[in-house]
Amino acid sequence: xxxxxxxxxxxxxxxxxxxxxxxxxxxxxxxxxxxxxxxxxxxxxxxxxxxxxxxxxxxxxxxxxxxxxxxxxxxxxxxxxxxxxxxxxxxxxxxxxxxxxxxxxxxxxxxxxxxxxxxxxxxxxxxxxxxxxxxxxxxxxxxxxxxxxxxxxxxxxxxxxxxxxxxxxxxxxxxxxxxxxxxxxxxxxxxxxxxxxxxxxxxxxxxxxxxxxxxxxxxxxxxxxxxxxxxxxxxxxxxxxxxxxxxxxxxxxxxxxxxxxxxxxxxxxxxxxxxxxxxxxxxxxxxxxxxxxxxxxxxxxxxxxxxxxxxxxxxxxxxxxxxxxxxxxxxxxxxxxxxxxxxxxxxxxxxxxxxxxxxxxxxxxxxxxxxxxxxxxxxxxxxxxxxxxxxxxxxxxxxxxxxxxxxxxxxxxxxxx
Numbered sequence: 083x084x085x086x087x088x089x090x091x092x093x094x095x096x097x098x099x100x101x102x103x104x105x106x107x108x109x110x111x112x113x114x115x116x117x118x119x120x121x122x123x124x125x126x127x128x129x130x131x132x133x134x135x136x137x138x139x140x141x142x143x144x145x146x147x148x149x150x151x152x153x154x155x156x157x158x159x160x161x162x163x164x165x166x167x168x169x170x171x172x173x174x175x176x177x178x179x180x181x182x183x184x185x186x187x188x189x190x191x192x193x194x195x196x197x198x199x200x201x202x203x204x205x206x207x208x209x210x211x212x213x214x215x216x217x218x219x220x221x222x223x224x225x226x227x228x229x230x231x232x233x234x235x236x237x238x239x240x241x242x243x244x245x246x247x248x249x250x251x252x253x254x255x256x257x258x259x260x261x262x263x264x265x266x267x268x269x270x271x272x273x274x275x276x277x278x279x280x281x282x283x284x285x286x287x288x289x290x291x292x293x294x295x296x297x298x299x300x301x302x303x304x305x306x307x308x309x310x311x312x313x314x315x316x317x318x319x320x321x322x323x324x325x326x327x328x329x330x331x332x333x334x335x336x337x338x339x340x341x342x343x344x345x346x347x348x349x350x351x352x353x354x355x356x357x358x359x360x361x362x363x364x365x366x367x368x369x370x371x372x373x374x375x376x377x378x379x380x381x382x383x384x385x386x387x388x389x390x391x392x393x394x395x396x397x398x399x400x401x402x403x404x405x406x407x408x409x410x411x412x413x414x415x416x417x418x419x420x421x422x423x424x425x426x427x428x429x430x431x432x433x434x435x436x437x438x439x440x441x442x443x444x445x446x447x448x449x450x451x452x453x454x455x456x457x458x459x460x461x462x463x464x465x466x467x468x469x470x471x472x473x474x475x476x477x478x479x480x481x482x483x484x485x486x487x488x489x490x491x492x493x494x495x496x497x498x499x
Contacts (some may be wrong), residue, residue, distance in 0.1 A: 091325065095131060095138060102127030109488040119487050122480040125166040129477055132378065136324060140377055141409055143168045146212070148412040151201025153441055154273060156419045157466040161379050162476055164172045167197060200280045208424075209443040210458035215365045217426050218255035220245045221434045222264070223452035226399035229430070235266050239275070244455040247282040255456050256364050258283050260290035262302070262373050262397040262431040269294035269305065269313070280311035287363050289313065291372065291395045294318075299352035302327065304370045304395060306360055315361055318354025319372040321381055326400075327351040357384050364410055365459065366390030368426075376427075377413045379420055383472050390462055392417060392425040399431045407433055407449050415441040422463035 106116070106123035124143075132139035146166030147153045156164055158301040174190035177183040222241045246258050265275050269292055279288050283417035286305045293300065294316075294445040302322075306315040322328045328350035369389040373396040377382055382392065394414055399408040411433045418425045418437045425437040436457035447456030 085252060091138075098127040099124065101130075109484045109491065115487050115490065117237045118483060121166055121169045121173065122483045122487075125162055126477065126480050126484070128165050129162050129473060132380070136321070137378060138324075139379070140413075145409075145412055145416065148415060148441075150198055151205050152198045153416065153419060154201045154205035155197070155386040156416055157204075157422060157440075157468055160420060160468040160473060161416055162473060166480075167194075170194075198372065205440045205442075207444075208438050208440055208460050208463060210444070210460050214461070215256040216250075216253045216456050217365075217436065218246070218250075218454055218456050219259040219426065219428045219434045219436065219447065220258060220260050220264075220454045221429065221432055221447040221452060222261070223431050223450060224399065224421045226397075229263075229397075230266060236429060241266060241452060243278060243282045245452075246279065246288065248454060250456055252456065253458070254498075255286055257362055258286055259393065259426055259428045260288065260394065261428045261434075262291035262304075262395040264290040264294060264395075264430075265292050267292065269303065273311075276307055276313075277311040280307055280309055283309070285309050288474075289362070289393065289395070291397075296352075300350070302351050302372055303352060303354075304360070304372060306362065307351065308363070314363070317358060317360055317370040317372075319351070319375060320354040320356050321372045321375045321378060322351055322353055328353075336351055357381060357386065359385065359387060360390050360393075362390075362393075368393040370395075371417075377410070379417065380473060382417045382421060384494065388465060388469075389423065391459060392421065392423050394425060394427045395429075395484070396427070397430040398433075403450060406430070411435060415443070420466065421469045422466040424460040424462060426457075426459070436460070462474055 091109055102123040106119040108125065109119040128139070128142055131137070142161050142165050144161045145168070146168050147164050150480060170190070171194050174187050176193065177187035177190065220242050222238045224238040229238070242260055265272060267275055272292060279290070287309065289304060290307070291304050294303045302319040304317045305313045308314045324330050357369065360370055362368050367387070367389045369382065369385045369392050371382065371392060371394040374396045396410065401407050407429065411427070414425055414427050415437055418439055419441040422439045424439050427437060428434045432447055432451060434455070435446040436444045436459070438444055438460040439462060444460060445455045447453050447455055
């Protein structure tokens with residue numbers, strides 16, 4: 083199954099850039115026109131990659147800015163604006179190779195430096211107030227090959243219980259969060275486990291991920307537990323991972339014997355109804371994001387109302403200690419910047435983090451470590467420009483740019499004839 087998914091997924095994603103290059107070649111001319119067409123077409127290709135066929139916007143070129151102060155510009159132009167800026171800098175660096183274009187390239191480098199420098203002033207951290215809620219992030223560090231092993235299940239469950247009951251290092255937590263699929267039991271058979279969790283948490287609510295059944299449907303869910311151990315709110319993951327949580331064209335794939343990573347003989351998980359807010363007692367409303375959902379800017383922007391915070395639970399143990407967990411963390415930081423909202427992020431094996439509304443990490447647990455951290459919740463900022471407008475203005479501008487370049491090229495050819 084893995085070779086099948088690798089070939090079809092990577093091949094499918096390559097088609098977007100192939101289409102972008104073809105569009106740029108037909109629309110732009112040489113020099114400035116060609117460069118603008120290339121930037122606009124490939125940015126549109128990245129947008130299409132995020133929206134079409136359920137979308138897969140992992141590792142956008144714009145995330146190259148994530149470690150720099152320039153990341154704050156995502157609050158204004160979004161991740162695809164940052165992608166256009168990254169592609170523009172590629173054009174600038176390429177132009178340095180030509181003596182005839184070096185002066186223009188140096189101007190472009192200066193503008194790029196200004197783009198980064200302005201981030202210093204715009205991206206100052208938003209500090210929590212003295213009365214800010216404190217959230218405990220619990221990271222059990224259950225390796226994927228042991229996570230579902232009956233011989234190790236109790237070890238990881240007890241570890242999370244111990245972290246939940248551990249004395250506070252400063253202020254008492256107002257909420258404890260466990261990661262995605264933190265316990266192996268289905269919701270309707272987990273009463274004893276949920277009671278133990280609530281006993282360890284005392285008067286504080288606990289958020290955790292688990293699986294549940296709704297008739298014949300298998301759901302990847304998040305539950306908010308009250309102090310009495312009963313679920314106060316539920317959220318079901320709606321944006322599922324292709325080949326991981328469900329098999330595209332599942333019926334046909336099952337007939338061909340391709341069941342792979344997805345569960346239940348090719349059918350896998352069922353999607354929930356869509357984004358929704360959950361109420362966290364004493365804190366306010368949160369937008370839950372389970373794992374992969376945090377890589378979709380438009381899913382986060384699609385919340386039915388503006389929440390107090392974003393809350394991601396995930397299991398990144400699949401990635402091991404390679405680049406995946408760090409890429410996923412950076413994408414979570416970008417979602418916080420885009421919306422001007424803090425994010426509490428809890429990952430099974432890391433990296434768990436409290437992220438401020440300008441992308442700064444105020445508390446974290448490193449990859450591959452078991453532990454917990456208590457972090458004050460940073461304040462939410464007013465809705466950003468990107469939160470109010472989304473991707474449509476930039477998409478329209480890019481489409482108009484390509485249309486204008488194509489029309490100019492057409493009229494130039496007609497005059498030459």
